Amino acid sequence: MADLGRRARAASRRVALASAENKNAALRAMAASIRSRADAILAANAEDLADAKAKGQTSAFIDRLVLDPERLEAIAQAVESIADLPDPVGRVLARFERPNGLKIDRVATPLGVIGVIFESRPNVTADAGALCLKAGNAAILRAGSESFRTSSAIAEAMGEGLERAGLPADAIRLVPTRDRAAVGAMLSGLDGNLDVIVPRGGKSLVARVQEEARVPVFAHLEGLNHVYVHGAADLEMAKSIVLNAKMRRTGVCGSAETLLVDRACADTHLEPLLSMLLDAGCAVRGDEAVQAADSRVTPAEEGDWRTEYLDAIISARIVDGLDAALAHIETYGSHHTDSIVTNDQATAERFLAEVDSAIVLHNASTQFADGGEFGFGAEIGIATGRMHARGPVGVEQLTSFKYRIRGTGQTRP
Amino acid sequence: MADLGRRARAASRRVALASAENKNAALRAMAASIRSRADAILAANAEDLADAKAKGQTSAFIDRLVLDPERLEAIAQAVESIADLPDPVGRVLARFERPNGLKIDRVATPLGVIGVIFESRPNVTADAGALCLKAGNAAILRAGSESFRTSSAIAEAMGEGLERAGLPADAIRLVPTRDRAAVGAMLSGLDGNLDVIVPRGGKSLVARVQEEARVPVFAHLEGLNHVYVHGAADLEMAKSIVLNAKMRRTGVCGSAETLLVDRACADTHLEPLLSMLLDAGCAVRGDEAVQAADSRVTPAEEGDWRTEYLDAIISARIVDGLDAALAHIETYGSHHTDSIVTNDQATAERFLAEVDSAIVLHNASTQFADGGEFGFGAEIGIATGRMHARGPVGVEQLTSFKYRIRGTGQTRP
Numbered sequence: 001m002a003d004l005g006r007r008a009r010a011a012s013r014r015v016a017l018a019s020a021e022n023k024n025a026a027l028r029a030m031a032a033s034i035r036s037r038a039d040a041i042l043a044a045n046a047e048d049l050a051d052a053k054a055k056g057q058t059s060a061f062i063d064r065l066v067l068d069p070e071r072l073e074a075i076a077q078a079v080e081s082i083a084d085l086p087d088p089v090g091r092v093l094a095r096f097e098r099p100n101g102l103k104i105d106r107v108a109t110p111l112g113v114i115g116v117i118f119e120s121r122p123n124v125t126a127d128a129g130a131l132c133l134k135a136g137n138a139a140i141l142r143a144g145s146e147s148f149r150t151s152s153a154i155a156e157a158m159g160e161g162l163e164r165a166g167l168p169a170d171a172i173r174l175v176p177t178r179d180r181a182a183v184g185a186m187l188s189g190l191d192g193n194l195d196v197i198v199p200r201g202g203k204s205l206v207a208r209v210q211e212e213a214r215v216p217v218f219a220h221l222e223g224l225n226h227v228y229v230h231g232a233a234d235l236e237m238a239k240s241i242v243l244n245a246k247m248r249r250t251g252v253c254g255s256a257e258t259l260l261v262d263r264a265c266a267d268t269h270l271e272p273l274l275s276m277l278l279d280a281g282c283a284v285r286g287d288e289a290v291q292a293a294d295s296r297v298t299p300a301e302e303g304d305w306r307t308e309y310l311d312a313i314i315s316a317r318i319v320d321g322l323d324a325a326l327a328h329i330e331t332y333g334s335h336h337t338d339s340i341v342t343n344d345q346a347t348a349e350r351f352l353a354e355v356d357s358a359i360v361l362h363n364a365s366t367q368f369a370d371g372g373e374f375g376f377g378a379e380i381g382i383a384t385g386r387m388h389a390r391g392p393v394g395v396e397q398l399t400s401f402k403y404r405i406r407g408t409g410q411t412r413p
Numbered sequence: 414m415a416d417l418g419r420r421a422r423a424a425s426r427r428v429a430l431a432s433a434e435n436k437n438a439a440l441r442a443m444a445a446s447i448r449s450r451a452d453a454i455l456a457a458n459a460e461d462l463a464d465a466k467a468k469g470q471t472s473a474f475i476d477r478l479v480l481d482p483e484r485l486e487a488i489a490q491a492v493e494s495i496a497d498l499p500d501p502v503g504r505v506l507a508r509f510e511r512p513n514g515l516k517i518d519r520v521a522t523p524l525g526v527i528g529v530i531f532e533s534r535p536n537v538t539a540d541a542g543a544l545c546l547k548a549g550n551a552a553i554l555r556a557g558s559e560s561f562r563t564s565s566a567i568a569e570a571m572g573e574g575l576e577r578a579g580l581p582a583d584a585i586r587l588v589p590t591r592d593r594a595a596v597g598a599m600l601s602g603l604d605g606n607l608d609v610i611v612p613r614g615g616k617s618l619v620a621r622v623q624e625e626a627r628v629p630v631f632a633h634l635e636g637l638n639h640v641y642v643h644g645a646a647d648l649e650m651a652k653s654i655v656l657n658a659k660m661r662r663t664g665v666c667g668s669a670e671t672l673l674v675d676r677a678c679a680d681t682h683l684e685p686l687l688s689m690l691l692d693a694g695c696a697v698r699g700d701e702a703v704q705a706a707d708s709r710v711t712p713a714e715e716g717d718w719r720t721e722y723l724d725a726i727i728s729a730r731i732v733d734g735l736d737a738a739l740a741h742i743e744t745y746g747s748h749h750t751d752s753i754v755t756n757d758q759a760t761a762e763r764f765l766a767e768v769d770s771a772i773v774l775h776n777a778s779t780q781f782a783d784g785g786e787f788g789f790g791a792e793i794g795i796a797t798g799r800m801h802a803r804g805p806v807g808v809e810q811l812t813s814f815k816y817r818i819r820g821t822g823q824t825r826p
Contacts, residue, residue: 013743017767096788102777104787109769111799195799216629216800237822244824330426352817354430356522364515364820373825374517374816375509386524386608386813387629388801400799403787404765407777409650411657412786 001182004140004173005190008113011170012138016110018167020087027083027130030161031076034126037157038072044149045122052120052146065120065147075126075154078378082130085377088395089136103406108399110136112195115186116380117209119201120144125151128198129158129172131380135398138171140194142186144201145178152176189215198380198393203308218393220358220384222308223253224334225366228325228351229273230342231264237363238269238341239276244365245339247280251310253382254337254369258305259316260325261290266318277314287317305332322347326354333357335384337369358384358391414595417553417586418603421526424583425551429523431580433500440496440543443574444489447539450570451485457562458535465533465559478533478560488539488567491791495543498790501808502549516819521812523549525608528599529793530622532614533557538567541611542585544793546575548811551584553607555599557614558591565589602628611793611806616721631806633771633797635721636666637747638779641738641764642686643755644677650776651682651754652689657778658752660693664723666795667750667782671718672729673738674703679731690727700730718745735760739767746770748797750782771797771804 015023034041045067052065067075094106114137116128125141132139143151151174159169175182186194187209196216199209206219227245229238245256259277261270266289274294277284284290285300297316304315305328319325329338339361340351348362359369369392371379376394383389389397428436447454458480465478480488507519527550529541538554545552556564564587572582588595599607600622609629612622619632640658642651658669672690674683679702687707690697697703698713710729717728718741732738742751752774753764761775772782782805784792789807796802802810 013769016769098786098788102781102786109799234822240822240824248825348819352819356426356429357815359816359818361818362820364818364823365825367825368515368818368823370825373511373515375511386522390814391816401803402770403772403804405772405774405777405781406761406765407775409647409653410777410781411653412661412778412780412783 001175001185002191004175005113005193007170008138008140008173009193011168012110012113014168015133015138015171016089016136018136020089022165022167023087023133023136024083026133026162026165026167027079029164030126030130030158031079033157033160033164034072034076034079034154037153038069041072041150041153041157042067042069044153048147048149057146061120061146065122065150067122067150071123075123078123079126079130082134082378082395085134085395088134088399093401100410101408102410105404106401107404108396109402111398111400113138113140113193114398115140115142115194115197117142117183117186117197117199117201117205118144119205120147122147122150122154124200125154125174126158127378128200128380129155131378131395132398133162133171135395137398140173140175140186140190142175142183148178187212187214200381216387218381218383218385218389218397220253220334220336220382222334223255223336223369224258224306224308224332225254225256225337225369226258226260226329226333226339227256227366228260228319228329228338228340229262229265229269230322230325230340230344230347231262232344232347233265233269233341234343235269235272239273241339241341241363241365242273243276243280245367246277246282246314247312248365248367250312252367254367255310256339256366257308257314258332259314260319260328261316262325263318263320270318274316281312283313285313285315289318290316308334322350326351329355329357336382337361337366339364339366358382414588414598415604417588418526418606420583421551421553421586422606424581425523425526427581428546428551428584429502429549431549433502435578435580436500436546436549437496439546439575439578439580440492442577443539443543443571444492446570446573446577447485447489447492447567450566451482454485454563454566454570455480455482457566461560461562470559474533474559478535478563480535480563484536488536491536492539492543495547495791495808498547498808501547501812506814513823514821515823518817519814520817521809522815524811524813526551526553526606527811528553528555528607528610530555530596530599530610530612530614530618531557532618533560535560535563535567537613538564538587539571540791541613541793542568542571544791544808545811546584548808550811553586553588553599553603555588555596561591600625600627613794629800631794631796631798631802631810633666633747633749633795635747636668636749636782636795637671637719637721637745638667638669638750638782639671639673639742639746639752640669640779641673641732641742641751641753642675642678642682643735643753643757643760644675645757645760646678646682646754647756648682648685652686654752654754654776654778655686656689656693658780659690659695659727660725661778661780663725665780667780668723669752669779670721670727671745672727673732673741674729675738676731676733683731687729694725696726698726698728702731703729721747735763739764742768742770749795750774750779752777752779771795
C-alpha cells in the first residue's frame, strides 16, 4: 500500500500538469479500452456473480453487481461524457491588480491524490477514476471485495487508456488486494500520499471512514431530508412535490424522509397529502394530529424523526409555523437537502437562508439533490461537511487553487 | 471545555444569520470597548509582563507581549478596519439556471466555530475574534499562558461589544483557563463543536496541531521559500528582489531561505548577488561553485536546503536550468511561496504553472506573501494545505457555501 501511495503521488504530479486535450484523449482511450476489453470484463463479472450467488447475496446486491453489454456500454459512454466537460484546472477564480502593479490570480489546481472507497458497484471504478483524472488528480480506488475481479478488469482498461495517451497508469489504480487492512492504510493517509477520501456506500462504511480517517473526507452519512408544506402552499404543488420527493426513488440520498405540515394549512392540506402518499403505497408514521387525519397512519416514535428510511415510509408531523419547522430540521436533520413549499416569498427566503443544509430548495423536489441535475455532468458523491466541498461533488470541487502573481520587479516596502 | 463548545455552537447559529450591519456594529462596539477599557487592559498587561520578566523571558518575547496606549489603539483600529471590509457571507459564488427552470445559487455561508490557538501576542485575541465574526463564525481562542491576563481583558471587551450590538458574547470566547489540557480538548474537536483550528505561533505549536487535530487545520508549518534567478534575469531586478525577499524582515514566513542561481547567468550574476547579500550582513551557505565566487561563503550541508532560518542567513546553489530549479523546489520546499526572476515570459509561465506552492511569483519579492498585500484587509494566517483555504486566509476563506434552489413546482422525472 505504501508503494501504491508513492506511485500515485508521482503520477499526480504528471497528470496535474497534463493539458486538457491530453486528459480528454486519455478519457476517450479509456472508453475505447473498456469496449475492446468487454469480453474480459464480462467474464470477470460472471466469476464475481457466481461467487456472490454462492454466498447467498440478496437480489438487490446481485443487481448492483451484474454487468451486461448494455451496462458496460453505458460505463464507457459515461467516461466519454466526462471528457466533454469543461476542464476545471487552470480556471481563474479571482483576479485583482494591486496599487503597486502586482497582478494576482487565484487559479484552480488539482487536489492531488484522491482515495475512493466503494461497495460492489463496478461502474464506480470507471466513474470515480475518470472524474479524478479530469480534475488533474490521481485516484486510488478500493472496490468492494465481491466486485474485485470486475473492478480489476475495468481498472486495467483505464490504465491502458492512460498509457495510450502518454499518461501514467499509476494515475488510476485499484487497490490490488481484497485484504481489509488496505482500507485501514488508506484511512491513515498512506504516509501523506492521500489528500482526501471519498466513501461511496452504506452508512456503516461512511461512518467508519468519517470516524477513523486522518485525512479530509467528502461524504454524507445520511440524507434525512424534509419537505415543509407551509401555510401558504399551493395544495396541488405540495402534493406533486411531496410525492416525487418521497416516492420517485426511495433508496436515494435525496429522498424525503419527513413531512412537516404547517398547522395553518393542516385543515385543507393534511388529509389530501396523507391519502395521496398512502394510496401510492407509502407507509406514514405520524404524530397524533396526523394519525387523526387518516386511520392508516401509524404512531411515530421519537426515533422516527431521526430515521432515514430509504424506503416507502415517511414520518409526518404538524408544526406551528416557520420557526417550529426550522427548529425541527435543525434538531433532527442531517444538513443534506431540505425543501419548503410555499407561495409566500418572504417565508421562502427565510427558509433558504436559515436552514443549514448543503442544498435548500423552494418549490422543488428534494430528489434534485444530484450533480447531474445541477449540471455538473457527474458527481463523485454528495458532501454535507462545510470544508472545501459541499453538496454534489463534481469536478470543480475536486480542485484546489493557488495564487499566481505577476510583477515587474516589485519589492515590499 | 465541553460547555464552551456547546455555547460557541449555539452562538455561531445566531451570528451566522446576523446582518452585515449588525456584525459591523458589533465590531465598532468592540473597538470602543477596547478603548474604554484601556486602563484595565494595560494593567492586566503589566501583570503579565512582570511575570514574564520574573521568568526570564527573552527581550523578543517581552516585545511581542508588551502593550502601550499606542499599540492598544492600533488593535482597536484593526478591529474597526475589519468592519469596513465587504461582508463575505451571502455572496453569490455561482448562479446557473437549469433547462427545467430551476435557479441554482451557490452562496457563501459561515464555516461555524473556529478555534484559534496562538502564542503570547495580545493583538491576536482581537484580530482573530474580529475576523471570525466578520465571516459569521463563532471563535474559541486559546492564548499563550504568558498573555492570559491581557488576552482575557481584551476578550472581555470583545464580549461587551458583541452584547452592545445584540449579539451573544459566546461568539468570541477566550478559553478561560491556562490548563494545557484545554489544547487537547480543542484538538479533539470539542464533541463536534469545532469546525476548524488555526494555530498561530512557532513550528512546534503548528506541528503538534497538524499532528494531533481531529478537525481540519489551516496552517503552514514553515515557509521554506526560494528565489530562482533564471538565466534571462535582469541583474538589477534580481538584486533588488533577492535583497528584499531575504532581508526586509528575516523572521516572517514569506522571507526567502534559498537562492537558486541559474548556471546560464552565474558568470555575470552570482558574484554581485553574493556580495550584495554579504555586505548587507547576510550569511551565505553555498555549494562549491557559490563558495568559489566569494570567500565569505561557508559550505552548505544537505540540511541547509531543508532549513527555514528565519534569520539573516541564506543557502545558495547553482542550478542547471528551469527543470533543475523545479526539482530542487519540489524536493526541499514547503509549498509556501516561491519566486522566479526572469525576462523570459515562457519560462516564467512554466514556473508559475509547475511550482506546487500556495503562492508563486514572477519578478516580485516573496515577502508579498501576506493577506494585507493581497488586499484581503487582514488574514488569520497563511495555509499551505490544499483543502478549502490556501495562501493568505482572509475572511473569504473563513466561509463555506450552500446551494439555494428556487423552483416553481419542479419534480424530478
